[in-house]
Amino acid sequence: MLALVVAAAFGVLVFAVTTLDDATKRERHTKAVTAETLRLERLVLDLDTGLRGFVLTGKDDLLAPWTSARAALPKSLRDFQQLASTTAGERRRAMTLVASIDQYVNDYAVPVVEIARESPAATRQTFVSQEGAQQLAAVRDRFADFLSTESAVAAARTSTAQHRSDEAIAAAVAGLIASALLIIGFGLYLARSIARPARDVAEGAARLAGGDLTTRLRPQGVGEIEELTHAFNRMAERL
Known part of the structure; x- marks a missing residue:
């Protein structure tokens, strides 16, 4: 587009x-x-x-x-x-x-x-x-x-x-x-659907490593990013 x-x-x-x-x-x-x-x-x-x-x-x-x-x-x-x-x-x-x-x-x-x-x-x-x-x-x-x-x-x-x-x-x-707006919108989309969930996973992993075994992540993002949050939660439940 x-x-x-x-x-x-x-x-x-x-x-x-x-x-x-x-x-x-x-x-x-x-x-x-x-x-x-x-x-x-x-x-x-x-x-x-x-x-x-x-x-x-x-x-x-x-x-x-x-x-x-x-x-x-x-x-x-x-x-x-x-x-x-x-x-x-x-x-x-x-x-x-x-x-x-x-x-x-x-x-x-x-x-x-x-x-x-x-x-x-x-x-x-x-x-x-x-x-x-x-x-x-x-x-x-x-x-x-x-x-x-x-x-x-x-x-x-x-x-x-x-x-x-x-x-x-x-x-x-x-x-x-319109092109500039699309670029900005696409950047915001990437930040929301990829960068932020990835950062949350990293922060959650840090809390788990610090001993907070109750840490869970809210599923967000799309595709592999969303699957990553589910995998994190399953891993946390097994600990």
């Missing part, structure tokens, strides 16, 4: 440690996804910065942020999608964000740069800049939605894991307390 209680308490403690470790891994994952999301957003903003600078001035050197960001974007998108894929919901949100980025880059930004090279004045029309502002705002809204949802989901997971861990630790502590 004692072994089962101790084993159960140990098992619960292992569960608590595993739960906390899982929560820690999830937290690290969330931080990694958040960092990659922010890097991706920075690239999109660099694309827009280079695009607007080039459209307004026609100077190729102002297109440098665009060129650099566009070169880095494919890898960043792959890294982001690879990280944001632990659950179906996270994967779906990531795909939605990636689709909005692709739409902004391929349906607006790339065509505008190409047109600006051929006909700069055409891309300086108000409606072009308004369209770009609207599309960029939509992409940034997607970023904000993704980050806020990721943060909320991570917080909920951490809270649940912490709650389960607290429950497991409480159960383990209760198991250890």
Whole structure:
């Protein structure tokens, strides 16, 4: 019984440690996804910065942020999608964000740069800049939605894991307390059923040896210990 209680308490403690470790891994994952999301957003903003600078001035050197960001974007998108894929919901949100980025880059930004090279004045029309502002705002809204949802989901997971861990630790502590009580109870049982009767037999033998032939023992203990007291009394009666 004692072994089962101790084993159960140990098992619960292992569960608590595993739960906390899982929560820690999830937290690290969330931080990694958040960092990659922010890097991706920075690239999109660099694309827009280079695009607007080039459209307004026609100077190729102002297109440098665009060129650099566009070169880095494919890898960043792959890294982001690879990280944001632990659950179906996270994967779906990531795909939605990636689709909005692709739409902004391929349906607006790339065509505008190409047109600006051929006909700069055409891309300086108000409606072009308004369209770009609207599309960029939509992409940034997607970023904000993704980050806020990721943060909320991570917080909920951490809270649940912490709650389960607290429950497991409480159960383990209760198991250890129960184990201690069982050990104490078993010790008292041994003292009462073995140690005390054995001491009484020793004291009785000493009294007999001292000449008190009326010495008798009250039968107590269990098994061989009780039989020992009976044997002592039979021996005393024969003296």
